[in-house]
Amino acid sequence: MSTAKSRLRTALTILIAATGAGAVLFSLLRLRQDAAPDGLFPVLTLALCAAGLGTQVRIKIPRLDAYVTLSDALVFLALFRFGGEAAVLVAAATVLCDRLHFTRNLPSLLSSAASAATSTFLASLAVRVAFGGAVELQGPPALLVGALVVVTLAQSAARSLVFTVCEGGAGDGEGLLPAWGRNLFWTSSAYFAAVAASTFLARLAGLVGFYPTLGSTAVIAVAHIGTGLRASRRRGGRAKKTAARGESDVKESKAASDAAAQENEGLFRSAFDHAAIGMALVSAKGQWLQVNRSLCEILGYNEAELLTTTFQKLTHPDDLGTALANIKQLIKGKLPVYQMEKRYLHRQGHAVWVLWSVSPVRERGSRALHLIFQIQDITDRKRAEERLLHDAFHDALTGLPNRSLFVDHLKLAMARMQRNASQMFAVIFLDLDRFKIINDSLGHLIGDQLLVGIARRLEACLRPGDTVARVGGDEFTILLEDIHDASEAVMVAERLQQELSVPFHLGGREVFTTASIGIAPGTVEYTQPEDVLRDADTAMYRAKSAGKARHEVFDKEMHTVAMNLLQMETDLRGAIDRQEFFIQYQPIVALDDFTLRGFEALVRWQHPTRGLISPMDFIPVAEETGQIVMIGQWALTEACRQMSRWQRRFPSDPPLFISVNLSSRQFTQPDLTAQVRRILAETRLDPRCLKLEITESVVMESIDSATMLLRHLRELGVQLAIDDFGTGYSSLSYLHRFPIDTLKVDRSFVMRMVDNNENIEIVRTILMLAQNLGMDVVAEGVETKDQLALLRKLGCENGQGYYFSRPVSVGGAEKIIAETNAAPAATANGNVKPMRPTLVA
Numbered sequence: 018m019s020t021a022k023s024r025l026r027t028a029l030t031i032l033i034a035a036t037g038a039g040a041v042l043f044s045l046l047r048l049r050q051d052a053a054p055d056g057l058f059p060v061l062t063l064a065l066c067a068a069g070l071g072t073q074v075r076i077k078i079p080r081l082d083a084y085v086t087l088s089d090a091l092v093f094l095a096l097f098r099f100g101g102e103a104a105v106l107v108a109a110a111t112v113l114c115d116r117l118h119f120t121r122n123l124p125s126l127l128s129s130a131a132s133a134a135t136s137t138f139l140a141s142l143a144v145r146v147a148f149g150g151a152v153e154l155q156g157p158p159a160l161l162v163g164a165l166v167v168v169t170l171a172q173s174a175a176r177s178l179v180f181t182v183c184e185g186g187a188g189d190g191e192g193l194l195p196a197w198g199r200n201l202f203w204t205s206s207a208y209f210a211a212v213a214a215s216t217f218l219a220r221l222a223g224l225v226g227f228y229p230t231l232g233s234t235a236v237i238a239v240a241h242i243g244t245g246l247r248a249s250r251r252r253g254g255r256a257k258k259t260a261a262r263g264e265s266d267v268k269e270s271k272a273a274s275d276a277a278a279q280e281n282e283g284l285f286r287s288a289f290d291h292a293a294i295g296m297a298l299v300s301a302k303g304q305w306l307q308v309n310r311s312l313c314e315i316l317g318y319n320e321a322e323l324l325t326t327t328f329q330k331l332t333h334p335d336d337l338g339t340a341l342a343n344i345k346q347l348i349k350g351k352l353p354v355y356q357m358e359k360r361y362l363h364r365q366g367h368a369v370w371v372l373w374s375v376s377p378v379r380e381r382g383s384r385a386l387h388l389i390f391q392i393q394d395i396t397d398r399k400r401a402e403e404r405l406l407h408d409a410f411h412d413a414l415t416g417l418p419n420r421s422l423f424v425d426h427l428k429l430a431m432a433r434m435q436r437n438a439s440q441m442f443a444v445i446f447l448d449l450d451r452f453k454i455i456n457d458s459l460g461h462l463i464g465d466q467l468l469v470g471i472a473r474r475l476e477a478c479l480r481p482g483d484t485v486a487r488v489g490g491d492e493f494t495i496l497l498e499d500i501h502d503a504s505e506a507v508m509v510a511e512r513l514q515q516e517l518s519v520p521f522h523l524g525g526r527e528v529f530t531t532a533s534i535g536i537a538p539g540t541v542e543y544t545q546p547e548d549v550l551r552d553a554d555t556a557m558y559r560a561k562s563a564g565k566a567r568h569e570v571f572d573k574e575m576h577t578v579a580m581n582l583l584q585m586e587t588d589l590r591g592a593i594d595r596q597e598f599f600i601q602y603q604p605i606v607a608l609d610d611f612t613l614r615g616f617e618a619l620v621r622w623q624h625p626t627r628g629l630i631s632p633m634d635f636i637p638v639a640e641e642t643g644q645i646v647m648i649g650q651w652a653l654t655e656a657c658r659q660m661s662r663w664q665r666r667f668p669s670d671p672p673l674f675i676s677v678n679l680s681s682r683q684f685t686q687p688d689l690t691a692q693v694r695r696i697l698a699e700t701r702l703d704p705r706c707l708k709l710e711i712t713e714s715v716v717m718e719s720i721d722s723a724t725m726l727l728r729h730l731r732e733l734g735v736q737l738a739i740d741d742f743g744t745g746y747s748s749l750s751y752l753h754r755f756p757i758d759t760l761k762v763d764r765s766f767v768m769r770m771v772d773n774n775e776n777i778e779i780v781r782t783i784l785m786l787a788q789n790l791g792m793d794v795v796a797e798g799v800e801t802k803d804q805l806a807l808l809r810k811l812g813c814e815n816g817q818g819y820y821f822s823r824p825v826s827v828g829g830a831e832k833i834i835a836e837t838n839a840a841p842a843a844t845a846n847g848n849v850k851p852m853r854p855t856l857v858a
């Protein structure tokens with residue numbers, strides 16, 4: 018509301034209050050002085066009747082939102098019968114009584130009464146001017162009708178003027194004159210009815226007298242009120258006050274409610290404009306009709322721009338269908354309110370996530386159906402949710418999908434193939450070959466960069482529909498979809514390997530890497546994604562053990578092998594406690610005179626159901642799982658104890674030695690030296706009679722730490738042998754650095770020696786090397802007389818093999834010792850009986 022208008026309003030209100038007060042005073046005085054024909058008493062009775070009963074009796078005028086009340090009729094009766102002063106007093110009294118129903122606020126009561134007094138006073142003035150005194154009710158009908166019209170218009174004009182100016186009867190932005198005109202229309206229709214009724218009452222009073230007329234009116238009023246009360250009680254007593262409301266009231270109550278509505282509307286408008294969330298009134302067709310500031314901020318448009326467009330144009334196309342469908346339901350009345358999270362399009366083109374509530378409203382005047390939108394910006398929350406969701410399914414380092422997401426995609430691919438077997442897929446499992454070495458030597462930063470670089474190259478190799486995921490430290494999986502057969506996956510694997518063979522430039526240096534790849538072609542038999550991954554992993558493992566930097570396609574046989582391994586792993590647990598291991602001993606013989614020098618201890622596993630299992634089969638599994646540490650300790654203890662016992666039972670000079678194998682995992686135990694020392698002490702074996710065999714490759718894996726360890730073992734007094742010599746990465750240049758006593762020439766050279774000159778040369782070289790380094794030599798796998806002859810000719814000192822004896826039990830070994838080692842008397846003679854070659858025909 019403008020300030021000028023509000024100032025005018027305040028001034029008029031004060032003026033009207035003053036005029037009202039003056040009118041009441043003036044009327045009271047005039048009435049007393051004139052002492053109306055019947056004295057003051059009838060006027061008082063009329064006032065009481067109007068105030069007490071009149072306000073309770075009201076009749077709605079059809080089609081108009083207005084009421085005729087009995088009190089209005091009685092005010093006009095006072096005017097006709099006792100003059101303007103009486104009418105002013107009756108009007109003031111009735112309004113006062115009526116307002117008492119709604120408020121106990123004295124200023125408000127007095128101001129209502131004053132405004133009623135003012136309007137009645139103005140009307141009576143008009144009547145006085147028009148008729149020069151009282152209205153003549155007995156005159157000719159035309160004159161009477163004219164008089165009635167004047168009275169009605171005068172009272173309506175005055176009342177509606179007061180209402181329009183002082184009681185909020187004008188809308189916001191509406192001019193006072195048009196508002197007055199509008200209010201005049203409905204007040205005059207109400208007043209005309211009241212004037213007509215009062216004319217009837219005045220005539221009746223002229224005929225039957227004033228008091229009988231008033232009495233019968235009161236009786237009718239009481240009866241009417243009684244019926245109204247009963248009806249309202251029947252309606253559950255709802256809105257009792259409203260039902261019983263009366264008199265001055267056509268306008269008063271309408272004025273009050275309109276004022277309240279006005280005030281509410283003002284409040285609503287302000288709340289709407291300043292609401293923290295976006296709000297809008299939208300037509301059923303989607304046109305923005307009213308928008309608030311927050312909404313403009315959310316969407317990036319100003320008000321004028323929004324009002325020329327529709328909500329459909331600003332809704333994200335993906336959300337439009339759902340939104341429109343639900344608006345339809347709202348309009349049909351099938352939904353009271355609808356809420357959804359949807360996207361709007363910001364003026365700058367990006368999507369804005371909002372929580373959108375929409376409810377239908379009917380406009381008061383036109384009854385047209387509109388929609389109220391409440392729009393709350395939830396973009397930040399949505400972003401956080403999306404981030405969380407992304408993080409839950411992606412690897413933080415490379416940004417690739419993680420195992421969970423990969424498994425999800427795999428599940429879908431499997432389901433597609435179940436429905437249509439020609440929609441084949443394959444899973445590639447890729448494991449870097451030397452990642453640990455790169456990570457340990459170049460640092461984690463370079464390691465991380467390498468992984469990211471690999472991720473990018475893998476992505477670049479694939480088609481858009483394929484999924485590449487990082488599922489472990491240096492393990493990646495790839496899902497190929499819509500392929501025709503496994504050969505396509507093999508081609509992809511080859512491409513990947515080729516791509517990875519190009520060196521990476523990281524931290525100013527070239528880094529080379531290779532990968533071992535396993536491929537599991539999809540089949541309809543697969544039901545679990547984990548099974549496909551497991552098979553791809555198995556094939557990768559096979560590629561790795563077949564020499565790395567290669568790929569293998571999974572087949573059923575691999576699965577059997579893998580299953581057996583798994584079973585073996587389980588069975589190995591507790592095998593020591595169940596005493597399923599035992600040791601066989603294979604003699605090591607001096608080739609010049611066939612004297613027995615010692616035995617190699619070879620572990621055996623007597624499986625409860627599968628029978629005897631070769632160490633070639635179970636030792637790699639035990640290595641993998643770490644179970645080898647326990648098994649190795651057991652074997653070492655057992656072998657040392659046995660040799661210690663034999664030395665006591667069959668003393669010889671030099672004493673027999675026992676050779677025990679150490680696997681790679683055993684060799685890298687930090688407390689190996691302490692263990693060996695303890696076992697020697699426990700079994701009371703002379704350290705010089707224990708020979709530990711370590712393969713060449715184990716020593717070469719980490720030359721520095723191996724040298725240290727070998728030295729420590731040497732300090733204990735034990736002997737050291739290099740097993741399978743000639744098969745590993747021969748770094749002959751390092752050999753002299755190791756404190757080694759014996760080289761064991763690998764069986765493969767001995768085997769092929771007879772028909773291959775080259776192999777003879779290798780053996781000769783090894784023998785010469787050993788001689789130069791002050792080591793002795795044992796030829797492994799001597800099976801034939803020819804091999805023996807050749808080895809003797811080359812000057813090889815010791816041999817071991819089936820030609821002499823297979824590995825035998827404790828009993829078998831004792832028999833050999835007893836046979837080769839003469840009785841104590843013979844030993845005393847120095848007669849050492851040579852060992853009889855067991856396989857000599």
Ligand code: C2E
Pocket residue numbers: 603618619620631632633636649652677678679680710740741764797798799800817818819820824
């Ligand atoms: P190795 O140390 O090279 O053991 C020699 C293997 O050659 C033994 O096989 C033995 O039976 C076999 N052999 C001996 N003479 C001949 C021959 O004339 N012809 C042929 N064809 N073979 C011959 P075995 O007992 O099956 O042991 C296999 C491997 O298992 C051993 O190879 C060794 O590396 C490992 N191993 C055995 N016992 C133990 C143990 O207690 N601890 C550890 N860590 N490894 C062991």
Ligand code: CA
Pocket residue numbers: 617678710740
């Ligand atoms: Ca060995």
Ligand code: CA
Pocket residue numbers: 740741761763764797
């Ligand atoms: Ca060997």
